[in-house]
Amino acid sequence: MKIGVLGTGIVGQTVAGALASKGHEVRMGAREAGNEKAAAWAKKAGGKASHGTFADAASFGEIVFNCTSGEASLKALAAAGAGNLAGKVLVDVANPLDFSKGMPPTLFTPQGDSLAEQIQKAFPKARVVKALNTINANVMFHPEKVPGESDLFVCGNDADARRSVTDLLQSFGWKSVIDLGDVTAARGLEAYLLLWLRLWGALGKPEFNVRVVR
């Protein structure tokens, strides 16, 4: 599958690398063409890996991953272009973390809102699916890094898009992906980060996840 990955940071590199290693054609997008980190990634990934601007990556992908930082996401997606995102599954893995007041971060979204909803509102023709924001980047496509079965979550307004993302996650070994329904569930998935950050502190490592015992 042709996949666009927006973002050249740790999350973007990790997501793009995992997808490419599974045989997908991945194009990493950056603010500007010729971004050093994107070029280095593409060179290292080899094969079908490529890089370009946000717009290049978005137009290339049949599915697009938003791996930019939460604060930069709306701007990055605007650069990617509404037309390049129209009709496509846009997987939003970002979290609306605000580090401006120091640690621990707060969420910059007000109560009753979420980054995924803001993205869906700004890009109404994109099929936004919130996913993977509840785990560390190293675990996203490596469920085996968490010792025991745990759960992922998807939400978004388009049921087929949620199903597509679930299928992709299952192809990486995630056995349980819980469908939380429409995009407003992202309020819960993003708010969970505040607990996740405290758990990280308490456990002393980011390679953990939750299992919903029911």
Added chain:
Amino acid sequence: MKIGVLGTGIVGQTVAGALASKGHEVRMGAREAGNEKAAAWAKKAGGKASHGTFADAASFGEIVFNCTSGEASLKALAAAGAGNLAGKVLVDVANPLDFSKGMPPTLFTPQGDSLAEQIQKAFPKARVVKALNTINANVMFHPEKVPGESDLFVCGNDADARRSVTDLLQSFGWKSVIDLGDVTAARGLEAYLLLWLRLWGALGKPEFNVRVVR
């Protein structure tokens, strides 16, 4: 142990009932003396169960549970009396849910704050411990109602108080209680409710909990 339970609703009734069934002396507190629900509860619980005002329950308890609704908590605790809470472990199980804009509820606390912190600030001599707000009342003292091991969490500024609450929870069969540190972790525990509510919807039942797989 002498325990004060503030609140006569489902959570108060369930918490008070579970504690009394384990042999604790429980006094249920209500806004006014002679509250019908509190009286009925005490009669049914029998033995060492009693009821009275919020102040009666708070002064009676060596440990006090805030089981009022989040919106009513600060007012109920004011009625209970700062003096009656001073030096005592105050277990805050409430959630700052705002149903005024319909379902799903939002949190009435702003980002970077929590109900537990507001309580600790208003009653600086109380030893506030946030606990049990992450599960349904029926599960709080019945870990066996969740089929499989799962985790509880405590946080608060007083390590001894967190330890006391952990001991109490363990006496009810909770094997794993994760200590998240100071009271600001309540931001995460309360924000998790937004995810909990969506999980409730997706699973169709409230008897579930999370296991932190690590």
